[in-house]
Amino acid sequence: MTSINAQALTYRFDNGNTLFSNLNFTLDDKxxxxxxxxxxxxxxxxxxxxxxxxxxxxxxxxxxxVG
Incomplete structure (x- = not known):
C-alpha cells in the first residue's frame, strides 16, 4: 500500500537556486x-x-x- 507519493517535486530557494527538480518517488507503509x-x-x-x-x-x- 502506498503511504507517500511525490510527483514532479521541485524546490527552489528564494535566491533562485534549485535544490532538486522533478523528483518522483513512492514510499510504502514500511x-x-x-x-x-x-x-x-x-x-x-x-x-x-x-x-x-x-x-x-x-x-x-x-x-x-508522517513524523
Whole structure:
C-alpha cells in the first residue's frame, strides 16, 4: 500500500537556486529513513513531506501520518 507519493517535486530557494527538480518517488507503509550528508536537504525534504513547506512545483500526497 502506498503511504507517500511525490510527483514532479521541485524546490527552489528564494535566491533562485534549485535544490532538486522533478523528483518522483513512492514510499510504502514500511518505516523509512532519510540518510545523507549534512546540508544536502534532508530536513527540507521532510518539511515538504509533512506539509510544513510548500514545493515550488509538483505535489506530495500522503496516506498516513508522517513524523
Amino acid at each position: 518505516i523509512t529513513g532519510l540518510v545523507g550528508r549534512n546540508g544536502v536537504g534532508k530536513s527540507l525534504l521532510a518539511s515538504l513531506l509533512t506539509g510544513e513547506k510548500m514545493p515550488y512545483s509538483g505535489s506530495v500526497t500522503t496516506f498516513c501520518r
